[in-house]
Each structure stands twice: as structure tokens, then as C-alpha cells.
Amino acid sequence: MTDRRWSSPVFRLKGHLDAILTGAKYLITPRATVRYPEEVIELPEGYRGFIEYKKDICISCGLCATVCPANAMKMYVERAAEPGEEAPAEEVKPKRYPGINYTRCIFCGFCVDVCPTGALEHVETHDVAYEDFNSMIYPPGEFAAGPPKPEFDTPPRRLRPTMDERRGIAYEPAD
Amino acid sequence: MMGLLEWILDLLLSPWLFVPLIYPGLISAFAVLLFIIWFERKLAAKVQLRYGPLYVLKRLGGAIQLVADLLRYLFAEPIVPDQADRLAFIFGPILLFASSYIAAIAIPISYDFYAFRSEISLLVVLGLNTLAPAFNLVIGWGSNNKFGLIGGLREGFLITADEIPMFVSALAMAVLYGTMDLVRMVELQSEWLWGIALNPLAAVTFFVLMLLSTSRFPFEIVEAESEIVMGPFTEYSGILYGLTMGASYVKLYVLSLLFAILFLGGWEPLPPLEFPGSWLILPGAVLFLKALVIMCLSVFMRAVYPRYRIDQALRLAWHYLFPASILSVFLSLLVLSGWSI
Amino acid sequence: MSEEEHVLELLIGPQHPASGHMRLVAKVDGDVVVSLRPDIGYVHRTVEKLAETKNYIQIIPLIERPPLADTANHNLGYVLALERLLGIEAPPRAQWLRTLLAEMTRIHSHFYGLGIHGIMLGSSTAFMWAFWDREIMIELAQRLTGARLTYSYMIPGGVRRDLPPGFEDEMDKALRYLERRIPDYHKIFFDNPVTRARLEGVGVLRREDAIRLGIVGPNLRASGVPYDVRKVDPYCAYPELDFNVVTREEGDSLARMMVRVGEIRESINMIRQILKKMPDGPILEERYLKMIPPKWKEWMAQHRRIKLPAALISLRPPKGEAVARVEAARGEAVYYIVSDGSPKPYRFRVVSPSIRNVVLFEHLIRNCRVADIPAIYGSLDYFPPEADR
Numbered sequence: 022m023t024d025r026r027w028s029s030p031v032f033r034l035k036g037h038l039d040a041i042l043t044g045a046k047y048l049i050t051p052r053a054t055v056r057y058p059e060e061v062i063e064l065p066e067g068y069r070g071f072i073e074y075k076k077d078i079c080i081s082c083g084l085c086a087t088v089c090p091a092n093a094m095k096m097y098v099e100r101a102a103e104p105g106e107e108a109p110a111e112e113v114k115p116k117r118y119p120g121i122n123y124t125r126c127i128f129c130g131f132c133v134d135v136c137p138t139g140a141l142e143h144v145e146t147h148d149v150a151y152e153d154f155n156s157m158i159y160p161p162g163e164f165a166a167g168p169p170k171p172e173f174d175t176p177p178r179r180l181r182p183t184m185d186e187r188r189g190i191a192y193e194p195a196d
Numbered sequence: 197m198m199g200l201l202e203w204i205l206d207l208l209l210s211p212w213l214f215v216p217l218i219y220p221g222l223i224s225a226f227a228v229l230l231f232i233i234w235f236e237r238k239l240a241a242k243v244q245l246r247y248g249p250l251y252v253l254k255r256l257g258g259a260i261q262l263v264a265d266l267l268r269y270l271f272a273e274p275i276v277p278d279q280a281d282r283l284a285f286i287f288g289p290i291l292l293f294a295s296s297y298i299a300a301i302a303i304p305i306s307y308d309f310y311a312f313r314s315e316i317s318l319l320v321v322l323g324l325n326t327l328a329p330a331f332n333l334v335i336g337w338g339s340n341n342k343f344g345l346i347g348g349l350r351e352g353f354l355i356t357a358d359e360i361p362m363f364v365s366a367l368a369m370a371v372l373y374g375t376m377d378l379v380r381m382v383e384l385q386s387e388w389l390w391g392i393a394l395n396p397l398a399a400v401t402f403f404v405l406m407l408l409s410t411s412r413f414p415f416e417i418v419e420a421e422s423e424i425v426m427g428p429f430t431e432y433s434g435i436l437y438g439l440t441m442g443a444s445y446v447k448l449y450v451l452s453l454l455f456a457i458l459f460l461g462g463w464e465p466l467p468p469l470e471f472p473g474s475w476l477i478l479p480g481a482v483l484f485l486k487a488l489v490i491m492c493l494s495v496f497m498r499a500v501y502p503r504y505r506i507d508q509a510l511r512l513a514w515h516y517l518f519p520a521s522i523l524s525v526f527l528s529l530l531v532l533s534g535w536s537i
Numbered sequence: 538m539s540e541e542e543h544v545l546e547l548l549i550g551p552q553h554p555a556s557g558h559m560r561l562v563a564k565v566d567g568d569v570v571v572s573l574r575p576d577i578g579y580v581h582r583t584v585e586k587l588a589e590t591k592n593y594i595q596i597i598p599l600i601e602r603p604p605l606a607d608t609a610n611h612n613l614g615y616v617l618a619l620e621r622l623l624g625i626e627a628p629p630r631a632q633w634l635r636t637l638l639a640e641m642t643r644i645h646s647h648f649y650g651l652g653i654h655g656i657m658l659g660s661s662t663a664f665m666w667a668f669w670d671r672e673i674m675i676e677l678a679q680r681l682t683g684a685r686l687t688y689s690y691m692i693p694g695g696v697r698r699d700l701p702p703g704f705e706d707e708m709d710k711a712l713r714y715l716e717r718r719i720p721d722y723h724k725i726f727f728d729n730p731v732t733r734a735r736l737e738g739v740g741v742l743r744r745e746d747a748i749r750l751g752i753v754g755p756n757l758r759a760s761g762v763p764y765d766v767r768k769v770d771p772y773c774a775y776p777e778l779d780f781n782v783v784t785r786e787e788g789d790s791l792a793r794m795m796v797r798v799g800e801i802r803e804s805i806n807m808i809r810q811i812l813k814k815m816p817d818g819p820i821l822e823e824r825y826l827k828m829i830p831p832k833w834k835e836w837m838a839q840h841r842r843i844k845l846p847a848a849l850i851s852l853r854p855p856k857g858e859a860v861a862r863v864e865a866a867r868g869e870a871v872y873y874i875v876s877d878g879s880p881k882p883y884r885f886r887v888v889s890p891s892i893r894n895v896v897l898f899e900h901l902i903r904n905c906r907v908a909d910i911p912a913i914y915g916s917l918d919y920f921p922p923e924a925d926r
Contacts, residue, residue: 240661240662243662244661244662244665244666244669245665245666245669246665342545342547343547345545346545346547346565346907413659414659414731416659417908420659420908421554421555421659422554422555422656422657422658422659422911423555423907423908423910423911424907425553425554498661499661499662500662500725500729501659501660501729501731502655502658502659502660502663502726502729502731502732502735503658503659503731503735503908504731504734504735505734505735505906505908505909506568506906506908507568507906508734508735
């Protein structure tokens with residue numbers, strides 16, 4: 022099955038020419054790069070990014086912590102009031118709420134899919150830089166305060182990717 | 197005071213200092229080095245649908261990226277391994293770089309501006325140019341690293357394979373012009389045709405050998421990253437590494453100048469100009485541009501080719517390029533006899 | 538001279554530009570490699586033992602980690618084994634969706650392999666191009682699953698998401714783009730005379746040796762053995778798909794590369810067929826579907842996703858064992874589970890294609906040249922983490 026044509030020097034010479042011409046052709050094709058901090062790709066709906074936690078509808082079932090394959094989700098014990106205080110019994114009773122450790126989270130989204138009340142939901146961001154590991158751990162209170170947001174010095178251009186027959190992915194301004 | 201300034205200017209503009217120091221010597225070699233590596237990266241990036249260097253002076257597409265790199269190399273610590281041969285390790289890159297550029301002193305930049313004019317200036321350029329690869333061997337041996345050793349030996353094999361046919365194909369042009377004086381060669385080309393039209397075979401052979409001897413793709417065999425890390429330069433860091441990396445580009449620069457003189461009519465089509473100053477700027481610029489085009493073509497190959505195996509490169513050199521260079525001598529004779537009839 | 542005097546021992550890796558996460562111990566005589574021993578295990582991550590400490594569903598993200606780039610196929614193999622253990626089968630639409638993602642993953646995994654092979658030969662253009670074209674499939678997979686690479690898309694009893702709206706059109710454009718690009722790849726890389734010179738006749742694996750050594754995947758098919766699990770032991774939607782098993786006769790590095798290119802073309806055809814023929818219906822097995830609270834039904838239909846029923850997170854398969862095999866991008870992957878009736882497997886075994894192909898290093902890279910080491914390595918599409926697990 023070896024292609025006999027390759028033993029001919031003329032055919033090989035044509036191969037060299039083809040290669041160089043193809044290279045030259047790509048000198049005028051548009052680039053594919055997205056210059057990240059200045060341009061940001063819009064992530065599709067349903068992207069498994071950071072997790073938004075609605076504490077008010079959480080029923081403390083603990084399924085999210087059970088299903089988490091990376092042990093990133095953990096149930097924290099919280100009391101609205103300390104035992105010795107004057108408070109209704111309801112508030113003294115310990116309640117358990119999930120907190121998340123983003124150093125461990127692998128964004129599989131099982132916790133979101135398993136949550137029976139929809140208290141957990143993905144947001145379409147994933148690009149946040151942290152200064153240290155400790156700040157990546159979100160106990161329930163901070164977890165409920167909303168997902169981390171990326172900070173940019175100048176607001177980036179948002180690009181929406183669409184498939185394109187000629188360029189593969191064409192990035193068009195989203196707004 | 198003015199007298200002193202004038203004296204210094206005169207001294208600088210005298211060919212004996214201007215040629216080795218400014219153009220085509222050290223300073224322009226550095227400038228070309230900074231440009232061509234950036235341009236190589238830009239070209240490859242464009243073919244590969246990327247930007248390449250961009251953020252250092254963004255307005256010009258990262259044009260001074262290499263200045264930043266040079267600064268980084270300057271301030272990085274050059275580490276000398278304990279087991280290395282210190283003398284060879286430190287002086288190897290310096291001599292490599294120096295010997296890569298030294299051949300530029302014999303290159304004339306106009307009919308009446310040269311450091312020296314000799315009957316055999318072509319041989320001087322070629323001969324001095326052959327010095328450089330020997331220091332690759334020294335570096336490879338001196339750094340006491342297995343990959344370095346293999347890389348140095350590869351260079352050793354390639355020296356003979358590329359320098360001999362290169363001499364022959366350059367001498368084919370000497371046969372054609374009947375002289376080895378580079379200035380005379382340009383003169384003759386202005387009377388006849390450019391060398392590339394007279395003897396295209398020699399031109400093509402010389403060009404491919406240029407790629408081979410300066411380890412451009414597809415002959416990037418000495419440094420072959422995926423095989424032997426960085427070849428002879430594996431152990432290098434800091435400015436010593438910068439010198440080893442720049443050396444092959446400087447060699448490419450000198451050879452491109454030679455190519456432009458041998459085959460592309462040098463500073464043609466400019467006639468000898470009368471007004472003062474013209475001896476320097478215009479012919480020099482024309483020669484420089486021609487050499488630059490050749491260099492850009494050479495570095496463009498990075499975007500097109502993988503690399504040959506060493507035995508394949510040797511076979512190509514000995515089986516195809518060497519016979520081709522001999523043939524080009526005969527072609528020169530044929531052209532000469534055709535001319536005289 | 539005695540042999541010791543002129544044989545140089547070269548330690549290639551693990552800190553080497555082209556060694557991957559392993560060390561190759563090469564004995565070199567001049568430019569000829571006398572022997573080469575791969576020193577594997579550098580990225581061993583105890584996947585099998587770790588799996589014994591995890592619930593069945595938690596193993597899904599775990600087994601996606603070793604074979605990176607080829608995640609969906611391995612995910613599929615594990616889920617098929619688990620479904621056999623549980624005695625359930627995913628509904629037809631889920632089967633087709635699984636096949637779709639498996640083929641998309643095959644395309645981008647093959648591009649990954651081709652790109653690495655390109656840079657090992659020194660063609661940075663092939664590397665960059667392959668990694669860009671891989672991005673096309675990753676972008677589409679991201680719309681389908683919500684993640685770029687570690688999809689965790691297939692769960693026992695079905696899949697997690699349905700096709701997003703407009704997916705077929707976008708996929709069609711993407712496939713046409715890939716088809717337009719392949720001729721350019723041929724010109725600049727596959728049919729480049731330098732590539733030919735580097736690969737043709739280098740590292741020839743003869744048919745008998747390939748069978749004797751138990752080689753799998755494209756490396757086997759490049760030696761002329763038309764063995765493909767998708768044909769031999771069809772699973773999911775493969776029985777209903779019309780596709781060829783790409784084979785070559787030569788068995789050299791070029792043949793191995795071209796088999797992958799052929800498979801990319803076949804996968805493109807398969808994806809077209811899948812999108813055309815995909816049946817409607819639920820994407821999760823009925824018994825699990827019933828466990829989802831009714832208030833989620835509307836949400837699920839609207840978002841084209843499912844909610845995980847609580848029962849899935851602590852599956853207790855009956856006592857027994859099950860095995861499943863799939864044709865992953867790099868070859869046949871076998872998954873074996875032993876259950877003792879608890880929520881965690883008693884024993885979990887992965888036989889990945891790379892560990893079966895690692896023997897080729899010793900076999901093929903002998904009496905060839907130093908420069909052939911990366912050329913052959915790249916052609917095997919060997920991925921150390923997949924082998925080490």
C-alpha cells in the first residue's frame with residue numbers, strides 16, 4: 022500500500038512546494054486567538070462554573086455533601102443563637118448548611134443536579150484568581166453571599182462563539 | 197571640542213571601523229538579530245493562527261519583544277555546572293558568537309566602501325564563516341552533558357556535509373565571474389545579469405545549504421528540542437545561552453549578505469553615485485534589504501517543516517546537494533562558453 | 538572496545554521536552570538506539586484503589602482523570618459495566634447521545650495525538666493547528682455537557698443533558714469546517730516530504746507481532762488487523778451506524794498516523810448519521826426518572842437537563858461482577874467491577890489502552906536512531922497518565 026509516487030524526486034519536489042504554498046496561504050487567513058484578559062468568551066448557558074447558593078431555600082438535606090466526589094462540599098453546623106442565650110428553641114437547635122472548598126471542587130456539577138430544592142445553581146464564570154488557598158474556602162455564610170466574580174482592570178469585550186464553516190469558531194461581539 | 201567630535205565621526209565613518217562595528221558588523225548584526233527572531237516568531241504564529249509576541253510595544257505587534265528577552269538574559273544568572281569544563285563552557289559561546297559575525301568584515305557594502313578589498317574576499321568570507329560550528333563542538337564537549345555531546349557531534353557531522361558543497365557552489369559563481377573579489381562580482385552582475393538568473397542551480401543549492409549550516413528548519417538537527425533538549429546548549433542559561441541562540445541567526449545574516457552579493461546583484465541596480473554620503477546609505481540599504489528578504493524566507497521554513505533526521509540531512513547534503521554544487525560549476529562553465537560565443 | 542565503552546545510557550525524561558510523564562532509558566551506540574526501556578508509573582494515581590473508597594457515582598469523575606482528552610469513552614466504559622451490574626439499560630435516546638459524545642471525544646483526542654506527534658517531529662504548525670481544531674469539538678461538547686473536558690456526562694441509566702437548541706446546525710458547520718481543513722493538514726504535514734521521510738518505514742509493527750503483543754486501537758489497525766470493539770462487540774448506537782474500520786497494511790509510524798486521520802473522517806460521518814437518526818424519548822432510565830420529584834418535570838423539560846435522583850448517589854448494586862469494554866480513542870478499554878452489595882465497589886479494575894500499548898516502546902524502538910524515538914513515541918499516541926492510572 023506504500024505510495025509509489027513518493028520515490029519520485031519530482032513528486033517530492035511538488036510536496037515541498039505544496040507545503041510552502043500552504044504555509045504562505047495561512048499568512049493571510051484570520052487568526053483564531055482570543056486575547057483573554059481583554060476579550061472574554063461568553064460561556065454557554067448551562068456551563069458548569071462557580072456555584073450559587075440560595076441559603077433560604079436550603080433544606081439542609083446534605084445530599085450535595087454526600088454526592089461530592091472530591092469532598093469539596095462539606096456540611097457546617099450553625100446555630101442562630103448560642104445555647105445559653107435567651108432565644109426560641111428553634112434558633113438554638115444546630116442546623117447544617119453546605120460550604121464549599123474551591124481548591125478541591127472539580128466542577129462536576131453533581132451537587133447542583135442532586136439538590137432537591139434547587140438551592141444550588143451554576144453560574145457561567147470560572148475565571149477567578151485567588152491570592153491564597155484559604156480564601157478559596159467558602160463556609161455557608163460566604164457561600165450564600167454569591168459566587169465569586171472575576172475582576173478586570175478594564176471591562177473586557179465579550180465574545181460569543183458561533184461555529185463557522187471557514188474559520189471553525191467565529192467570535193462575534195456579544196453585545 | 198568640535199574638532200574632537202568631527203574626528204570621532206570621521207573615525208567611525210572610516211570603513212575600517214564602520215564595517216566591523218556598525219554595518220554590516222556588530223551593531224547591525226545585533227539589530228538584525230533582534231528583528232529576525234521576532235519576525236520568525238510572528239511569521240510562525242500567523243501561519244499557526246496565533247499572534248505571537250504582542251504585549252511588548254503592542255502598537256507595533258510586540259516588535260521589541262526581543263529587547264525584553266535580551267534584558268532578561270542579561271540579568272539571569274549564567275549557571276556554570278560543576279562538572280563542566282569551565283574555560284570551554286564560558287568562552288565557547290563568546291567565541292561562537294564572535295566567529296559567527298567576524299566574516300562580515302570582508303563584505304563590501306558599495307563599490308567604494310569596504311574594510312578591505314582583496315582578490316579573494318569571497319574565500320575570506322566563506323573561510324571565516326566556517327569557524328563557528330567548531331565552537332559548537334567545543335560547547336557540546338565542554339558542558340559535559342550527554343545531550344550536549346550528541347548535539348555537538350551532530351554539528352561535527354554537519355560541518356563537513358554543509359560547508360564543502362557550500363564552498364563549491366559559491367566557487368561556481370567565482371568561476372562564472374572569473375574573480376573572487378566580491379566588489380568585482382557585483383560590477384559584473386550589473387553588466388550582465390543577476391547571478392540567480394545566470395546560475396539558478398548554484399543559488400538553490402546555496403540557499404538550502406544556508407538553511408542546513410545555520411540549523412534552520414527543516415534542518416534544525418543540532419538543537420532538536422524533542423530529541424536532545426537543546427543540543428550543545430542544554431546546560432546554558434543567562435546571557436551565555438542568549439549568545440548561543442543568537443549565533444546561528446548572525447551566521448544566517450552574514451550568509452544572506454553573501455547570497456545577496458553572489459546571486460542578487462548586491463547593491464544593484466544602484467550605479468556609483470557622485471554626491472557625498474551616498475556611498476554609504478543607499479547601496480548599503482539595498483544590500484541590506486535583499487539580505488533581509490533572504491533571511492525572512494529562511495525563517496519562514498519554521499512554519500512549514502518538521503525536522504529531518506541527521507542521517508537524512510547528511511544523505512541530502514552528500515547525495516543531492518554536493519552533486520548539485522559540482523553540476524553548478526559545470527553550469528557556470530557552460531554559461532561562460534555560451535557567453536563568449 | 539567492549540560494549541560498555543561505546544554505549545551511552547541516555548535518560549530521556551521525566552524532565553525532557555518530549556518524554557511525557559515518564560522516563561525512557563535509552564542505550565545509544567553512536568546514533569543507534571540499542572535498547573529502550575520505558576520507566577512507567579511516574580503519574581500513578583491509585584485510581585483503582587481510590588475507587589474502592591467512593592460511591593459508584595463518585596467514580597465517574599475519577600475515571601475521567603487518567604485518560605484526559607479521551608474522557609467520554611472511558612466514562613462510557615465504566616457506566617456500561619455499572620449498568621450491567623445493576624441490570625439496567627439506558628433508553629435509546631441516551632444511548633445515541635452517549636455515542637455522539639464518544640465520537641466527538643474521539644475526534645478531539647485524535648487531534649490531540651496528532652498535534653503532539655507534530656511537535657515531536659518539530660512541526661510546530663501541526664501542533665498548533667491540531668490544538669485549534671480540537672477546540673471546535675471541545676466548544677461543542679461544552680455546549681452539550683457544560684464542561685470542556687471532564688464531562689461526567691454519562692451516568693448509570695442515561696445521560697445528564699439533552700441536546701441544546703440549535704446544536705445540529707452548529708455541529709454541521711463545525712464538521713464541514715473540519716473537512717475543509719484536512720486537505721491543508723495533508724499538504725503541510727501528512728504529505729510533507731520531510732514528514733514522510735521521518736515516518737515511512739520507521740518503527741514497523743508487523744501484523745503477527747501486533748497480535749502476539751496484544752496491541753489495541755489504531756496501533757493495531759495500522760498493522761492490518763481490523764479489530765474494533767465498536768464492530769466486534771457493539772454497544773450503544775454503534776450497531777445502527779454505518780462506518781468502516783480504518784486499517785492500513787504497513788504498520789509503520791506513518792500508517793499509525795494515517796489511521797487516526799481516517800478515523801477522524803469516519804467519526805465525522807458517524808456524527809452526521811447520529812444527528813440524523815437520533816430517536817426521541819427520555820434520556821434517563823424510567824425507574825430513576827420516576828424518583829425525581831414531579832415539581833422538577835417542567836424545569837427538566839425547559840432546561841433539557843435531568844435532576845439526579847437521590848437513589849443514584851448511593852447505588853447498591855447486587856453482589857456480583859461485571860465487565861464492559863469500549864473502543865476508546867487510543868484503543869480497547871476494559872472496565873471490571875466486583876460488587877459486594879455495599880455502596881462502594883469491592884474491586885475496580887481498569888485496563889486502559891495505553892498500558893497495553895506500552896510494550897511497543899521496547900519492541901519498536903530498537904536499532905532505530907535517536908531521532909526516531911520521538912517519531913515513534915508520537916505515532917503510538919501513548920499517554921502516560923492513562924497507562925499509569
